């Protein structure tokens with residue numbers, strides 16, 4: 001009897017049933033609203049957290065730059081010693097190869113007039129070519145000049161178009177500067193000067209804000225000069241423009257285990273260092289402006305020596 005009663009569909013039962021269904025629907029709807037709110041809140045929160053983390057990491061990277069030599073002040077000679085890598089162990093050239101390794105910055109080695117002269121050569125030379133992307137070079141040894149996505153030979157260009165560039169005076173100023181750097185490196189690292197030779201490439205570089213077009217434009221990658229250029233034992237850079245005056249970004253960064261150490265370029269500043277993996281480095285990506293420099297590097301290997309560049 002009671003079972004029958006339970007199964008009887010009365011008007012009241014139907015009303016209750018509809019009511020219950022509506023309640024369940026309402027409950028379901030509110031559960032749905034709550035869970036989607038939780039979802040959006042969670043997603044929003046994780047976006048905020050990721051953003052904060054990103055800003056923190058960026059900021060932390062900025063903070064982890066220790067400035068070795070700022071552009072704002074001139075240094076006579078700043079020496080920063082680092083332990084040598086094993087890169088030289090199997091090499092001959094006992095008298096020349098690095099036995100102590102390090103980084104040196106000198107602001108009064110090169111006359112400002114000479115740096116300015118080399119800057120004008122760099123500007124004129126690079127104006128005859130120029131990469132489609134952000135990094136262009138002009139190698140005085142081979143004549144290679146970046147042009148669009150490849151290289152042309154500047155000596156052919158100035159000959160065929162009769163352009164007054166890379167004159168005897170230009171080469172003589174390059175040679176004077178090269179000799180001053182040669183002397184400073186030999187002295188610093190205690191090497192007989194006649195066992196240390198100029199090597200190739202020896203090139204002007206120009207960096208600007210153009211987007212990279214080929215791998216040659218990506219100047220900001222970390223590298224070891226001894227691997228990149230093969231013959232280098234001692235790298236030197238003469239800066240021809242000044243950080244935060246002519247460009248921003250573009251600092252030179254030594255990448256050490258626990259920190260990054262920067263050298264801020266300054267017109268006339270020479271930065272030289274041993275070229276092995278004890279001096280892993282990169283150039284910070286430019287944020288604005290145009291940056292000029294010239295690389296003048298030396299080898300201990302007489303078979304990699306080059307003559308002083310001259311008109312061809």
Ligand SMILES: O=C(O)CCC(=O)C(=O)O
Pocket residue numbers: 205225228237252281282283293295
């Ligand atoms: O221009 C600079 O400061 C350094 C460039 C560099 O590391 C290189 O050309 O190997």
Ligand SMILES: [Fe+2]
Pocket residue numbers: 223224225281
């Ligand atoms: Fe380098």
